[in-house]
Amino acid sequence: MSPGEMFTRFGSAIGGLAVIWAMFQQFIPPQLREHVERYTHKLVRFANPYIQIVFPEFTGEKLKSSEAYTAIQNYLTKNATAGAKRFRADFVKDSSQPLVLSMDDHEEVTDVFKGVKVWWSSRKTTPKAMSFSFYPKTEDHRFYRLTFHRQHRELITQSYVKHILTQGKAIAVGNRQRKLYTNNSSDNWYGYKQNKWSHVIFEHPATFETLAMEPNKKQEIMNDLIKFSKGKEYYAKIGKAWKRGYLLYGPPGTGKSTMIVAMANFLNYDVYDLELTAVKDNTELRKLLIETSGKSIIVIEDIDCSLDLTGQRKEKEKEEDDNGNEKDNPAKKMEKEEKKGSKVTLSGLLNFIDGIWSACGGERIIIFTTNYVDKLDPALIRRGRMDKHIEMSYCCFEAFKVLARNYLDIEDHPLFPTISGLFDETKMTPADVAENLMPKSDNEDRETGLRNLIEALKATKELEARKKAEEEARAKAKKEEQEKKEDGEKEEAKESVKSDKEVKENGVNNGGVAAKEVKENGFAA
Numbered sequence: 001m002s003p004g005e006m007f008t009r010f011g012s013a014i015g016g017l018a019v020i021w022a023m024f025q026q027f028i029p030p031q032l033r034e035h036v037e038r039y040t041h042k043l044v045r046f047a048n049p050y051i052q053i054v055f056p057e058f059t060g061e062k063l064k065s066s067e068a069y070t071a072i073q074n075y076l077t078k079n080a081t082a083g084a085k086r087f088r089a090d091f092v093k094d095s096s097q098p099l100v101l102s103m104d105d106h107e108e109v110t111d112v113f114k115g116v117k118v119w120w121s122s123r124k125t126t127p128k129a130m131s132f133s134f135y136p137k138t139e140d141h142r143f144y145r146l147t148f149h150r151q152h153r154e155l156i157t158q159s160y161v162k163h164i165l166t167q168g169k170a171i172a173v174g175n176r177q178r179k180l181y182t183n184n185s186s187d188n189w190y191g192y193k194q195n196k197w198s199h200v201i202f203e204h205p206a207t208f209e210t211l212a213m214e215p216n217k218k219q220e221i222m223n224d225l226i227k228f229s230k231g232k233e234y235y236a237k238i239g240k241a242w243k244r245g246y247l248l249y250g251p252p253g254t255g256k257s258t259m260i261v262a263m264a265n266f267l268n269y270d271v272y273d274l275e276l277t278a279v280k281d282n283t284e285l286r287k288l289l290i291e292t293s294g295k296s297i298i299v300i301e302d303i304d305c306s307l308d309l310t311g312q313r314k315e316k317e318k319e320e321d322d323n324g325n326e327k328d329n330p331a332k333k334m335e336k337e338e339k340k341g342s343k344v345t346l347s348g349l350l351n352f353i354d355g356i357w358s359a360c361g362g363e364r365i366i367i368f369t370t371n372y373v374d375k376l377d378p379a380l381i382r383r384g385r386m387d388k389h390i391e392m393s394y395c396c397f398e399a400f401k402v403l404a405r406n407y408l409d410i411e412d413h414p415l416f417p418t419i420s421g422l423f424d425e426t427k428m429t430p431a432d433v434a435e436n437l438m439p440k441s442d443n444e445d446r447e448t449g450l451r452n453l454i455e456a457l458k459a460t461k462e463l464e465a466r467k468k469a470e471e472e473a474r475a476k477a478k479k480e481e482q483e484k485k486e487d488g489e490k491e492e493a494k495e496s497v498k499s500d501k502e503v504k505e506n507g508v509n510n511g512g513v514a515a516k517e518v519k520e521n522g523f524a525a
């Protein structure tokens, strides 16, 4: 029993005795009896140097389980249950540790903060005459009671309580199972469920460890993510919303989607995979944004294919240029809209990324992926919107070593130098490398995987060489044709100059003869 409680009970006992005593003392007037009782309690309270704070399970009108109660429960379960002997087991949905053991009712534990000892007890009261209750499941009112010495009042109420709430929330975040969300069509936003996003448990195993990439580049990205996730104060100081944009670009199969998974697993964030073509307009886009939670990554894959965001601006500008004001071409507009199936505009998307609303929730990463970075409107990917541009490229030898470790469990092999040489000479995506390394049957040994890869690399190299030779031959033929054409034209030009000269000369000669004839005969022939 905590000292505070001992005092309370002692006080109650003294108070009770005093009341009994007063009742028996019939000759004492009632006012005096009340005084005796009140002063006895006051005396005990004055003598009790311990303070108690109660944290009830349910608070407010919404009858939501109190955040503080849950945070304390998490905190105590993790940090202070060593002394407890009786536990309560709860099954928590969407948690990586579904079975949670917490202190049982009327159990008590101690905790120490900055050298100060505090007592926690878990209590339950059952209202006696209550036939109807708003409280879900049970009529019992549970609460945690914190007891500490009054000389530490400031430390406990200002630092310790804040500390356990933060810690408790962090534990909840660590325990929760992360989710992968996708946006529902707005036709399903109304009615009973009204969910804008559907989710499944996010269980993809890709991590930065398994991601094949040049090690320095990988480390740089990891550092960037760490800096971001710890940057709450920094972002507040510089007056920027706590969010960061990444643009991942590169050919298909170079690991853009895998990188997103690795980022989510690294930061322990949820992923919102936003399908833009299912979003009808900018208003819907904003509503979806509001419904996302913090500590999340919002992904728009293949941004160049999602919408005609690339050309919209330029086309509009062109339409304005021609007539000085916006040209109205309903047929063209309709055709365009049918093609798009969505009225989300570039400016709507820009607002989504860094408009006023983008700040709601905080701690959010937005990622765009594309195979064709040059196709994107510069406004969309400028720094501040997409803060970091990451090129995902063909496999290098360092990246291959990661894949060899993942797929074949090997760090080194006599065939590695051959493979290294081939990677210098040819291009292959990590997806293709992985496919070649993957054992084709249960009894295939590691060397077979490496040999398969060498064969594939050689075949790719040959193909590239053939393509290059064909291209060169084509270019040469084109050049020759061009030269021939030019020679022909030169020849033609020469010919025409020559004939012009002859005509001129003949003309002069004929003129001379005619003049002579005129002179001699007195008339022209």
Ligand SMILES: Nc1ncnc2c1ncn2[C@@H]1O[C@H](COP(=O)(O)OP(=O)(O)OP(=O)(O)O)[C@@H](O)[C@H]1O
Pocket: 210, 211, 212, 213, 250, 251, 252, 253, 254, 255, 256, 257, 258, 259, 370, 371, 392, 430, 431, 432, 434
């Ligand atoms: N860098 C990589 N590290 C590890 N595995 C990779 C990497 N790149 C590709 N892979 C493997 O290839 C598969 C395809 O990769 P991923 O989907 O990430 O490519 P992508 O760049 O997103 O392609 P797309 O442009 O077509 O969407 C993955 O499932 C993964 O197994």
Ligand SMILES: [Mg+2]
Pocket: 256, 257, 258, 301, 369
């Ligand atoms: Mg992808």
